[in-house]
Amino acid sequence: MPDQLAHYLFGRRVLAAADRSLRSRVDPDSTAFRLGTFGPDPLFTDLSASHRAEGFGLHRQPGFVALERMRESVRGGMPCAADYAAGFFTHYALDRLCHPELKAMDARGEAKHLPLEAAYDRELYQRGVGELPRRIFPGDADCRAAVQMYQSLTPHQYRTDVRVYWAMRRALVLQNGRFLAALPGKLSAAWDGVIPYAEPSEGIRRGIEMLDGKLRDCVNEAAEQLERYFSAIDADALLDKWTAPDFAGREHEID
Numbered sequence: 001m002p003d004q005l006a007h008y009l010f011g012r013r014v015l016a017a018a019d020r021s022l023r024s025r026v027d028p029d030s031t032a033f034r035l036g037t038f039g040p041d042p043l044f045t046d047l048s049a050s051h052r053a054e055g056f057g058l059h060r061q062p063g064f065v066a067l068e069r070m071r072e073s074v075r076g077g078m079p080c081a082a083d084y085a086a087g088f089f090t091h092y093a094l095d096r097l098c099h100p101e102l103k104a105m106d107a108r109g110e111a112k113h114l115p116l117e118a119a120y121d122r123e124l125y126q127r128g129v130g131e132l133p134r135r136i137f138p139g140d141a142d143c144r145a146a147v148q149m150y151q152s153l154t155p156h157q158y159r160t161d162v163r164v165y166w167a168m169r170r171a172l173v174l175q176n177g178r179f180l181a182a183l184p185g186k187l188s189a190a191w192d193g194v195i196p197y198a199e200p201s202e203g204i205r206r207g208i209e210m211l212d213g214k215l216r217d218c219v220n221e222a223a224e225q226l227e228r229y230f231s232a233i234d235a236d237a238l239l240d241k242w243t244a245p246d247f248a249g250r251e252h253e254i255d
Helices: 004-017 031-037 041-045 049-060 063-068 071-075 081-107 113-127 140-149 155-174 182-187 202-217 219-235
Strands: none
Touching: 004 031, 004 081, 004 113, 004 155, 004 202, 004 219, 031 081, 031 140, 041 049, 041 155, 063 081, 071 081, 071 140, 071 219, 081 113, 081 140, 081 202, 081 219, 113 155, 113 202, 140 155, 202 219
């Protein structure tokens, strides 16, 4: 689960590599597209245990379970639905393609998953490849489209989750990496590095190089699958088997 700047950068690259008909249909500058690239992650900040459970549950289910939920709203022409669905698909695609290697690096003791993704967003920001405005302002149409993906959220609840999520992730990227970075590790060794250090470890550096490669080398594959996703929606056909793995890349059956 690369963090939000990485997902947004990847999503824009994927859409730019897609065919012209899809590029004319989806606006990468829209708020809905950026919200889609967050995937279910904003639900992790919700105060409701059931809402958090839905977010985590979507990550553990085959990708097509979540992606199917946008079918009717996209086919019906709901405002912002195509933008949100496209962004969400690219979030799923990057998770699906990155998670196996992230977990392997974690298992080898090279770099922990959560610290690596936070450090990578910080790295991207320092390179100047992404902007982090102080606030994000989802409109009513953005939120109505987004909650088609979720069974338990109202548009108001989703907007609140997004604002909290954005503030938290922004704070982690922008903090100076000296004093706050040491705090999580003092509370639990498992949390060490969740707030990025000013100077990444050698393992984190290797992880950043790996993620750079994924964001470069997986664009065309994801763009092809994004086109297939929208083609299946338009034709009212089954989604491609490429969407059978869950967000961690674990294989599931698709009929």
